[in-house]
Amino acid sequence: MNTDQYGRTLWQAYTNEGINPNSNPIGYRYDWGYDAGGYPTLNQMLVPKYIDSENKIPTADTDWFDEITRTGFIQQYNVSVTNGTERGTYFFSLGYYKNDGLIKYSNFDRISARMNSEYKLIGDMLTIGENFTLNRTTEVQAPANVLSDA
Structure with missing residues (x-):
């Protein structure tokens, strides 16, 4: 108001x-x-x-809600590769996520990677594999109660 x-x-x-x-x-x-x-x-x-x-x-006649907010914007990109044979499979993926929040100067970024593979050593009796996941995130949060204060 x-x-x-x-x-x-x-x-x-x-x-x-x-x-x-x-x-x-x-x-x-x-x-x-x-x-x-x-x-x-x-x-x-x-x-x-x-x-x-x-x-x-x-x-002053300042619209504080307008001063602290913006139109939010989200970007998300993902790519993956998978392949396999009768003896084994593998999967690899990369992802990027960015969220510029509704509150000015707030944001969230994530870069992620995943790798899975499986290999049959002795028919269906012995299988080895791994599952790796790696994430890196950064975040700038809005101050507490910023909307009600505005």
Whole structure:
């Protein structure tokens, strides 16, 4: 919400609870009353020039949600090779995954590799093989509560 929308929502919340909206701790001031039907009516809203008691932080009309978010983007690439004979099989794969998150500067990257093979030494009596997996990930997480704070 912008400054005006937030102020109007704050006024509505206070009047819905039966509380004087001018008692809010943020500094919004309201000229309001009741209409002929007894419903609260907002005549005018006064937004404070500063939002702190030291008068150092001016009021701004910043959309903080827009400032901290972006359109997310995901890329994923995979390639694999497999082959086999009656005596053995093998499988090899590589993968890359990148997620640029909805919160600016957050992201996740993963590079992965996998190799499996199997070889029959003595018919169906003795088979040897291996399964290897390797992953490397990096991540930049969004700060806790960043969306609710915005």
